[in-house]
Amino acid sequence: MRALTADEVRGSFVNATEPELERLELPWWFDATLWDTLDYLGWVDPALPERGYLVSETSFGVVGIILRLPKNRPRGRRALCNLCWTQHPGQGALLMVARRAGRAGLNHNTVGTYICADLACSLYLRGLRRAIGGGRMPETLDEDARVRRLRDNVEDFLARVVDSDAPRPV
Numbered sequence: 001m002r003a004l005t006a007d008e009v010r011g012s013f014v015n016a017t018e019p020e021l022e023r024l025e026l027p028w029w030f031d032a033t034l035w036d037t038l039d040y041l042g043w044v045d046p047a048l049p050e051r052g053y054l055v056s057e058t059s060f061g062v063v064g065i066i067l068r069l070p071k072n073r074p075r076g077r078r079a080l081c082n083l084c085w086t087q088h089p090g091q092g093a094l095l096m097v098a099r100r101a102g103r104a105g106l107n108h109n110t111v112g113t114y115i116c117a118d119l120a121c122s123l124y125l126r127g128l129r130r131a132i133g134g135g136r137m138p139e140t141l142d143e144d145a146r147v148r149r150l151r152d153n154v155e156d157f158l159a160r161v162v163d164s165d166a167p168r169p170v
């Protein structure tokens with residue numbers, strides 16, 4: 001993805017409250033981000049392990065969302081990331097929930113999906129990080145096609161957070 005500035009990242013959040021934005025910390029490695037290897041910028045809040053952030057460039061602009069990670073994490077079960085299709089043992093992929101933007105969010109309307117717990121889908125797809133005890137789904141797609149699928153899945157998910165009023169299947 002294109003390299004984003006800190007201001008762009010901070011200004012991209014569509015579902016964050018003022019207090020949430022004020023205490024938002026960029027990841028410690030932000031200045032060393034290897035943007036070429038990323039399809040989205042994702043990190044877990046270092047002080048709040050139940051809060052994650054995902055920022056990506058989409059056809060409707062740079063969009064960032066705050067995600068809620070589960071407090072109780074299941075053990076011993078396999079979970080599949082719905083964005084990159086990496087398979088993880090129990091806690092490696094988590095159901096992450098985003099409050100929708102605008103009026104829908106005020107009504108506690110949320111969308112959720114299973115995402116790699118460290119928000120590092122791009123690294124798994126490129127073989128830069130390995131899912132210990134998990135791995136890739138057996139499939140014939142090459143890396144370029146898997147990256148395209150990841151980007152499409154990220155954009156679809158972000159669209160569901162942004163497009164509060166459109167009815168979509170759950």
Ligand SMILES: [Zn+2]
Nearest residue numbers: 081084116121
């Ligand atoms: Zn993933």
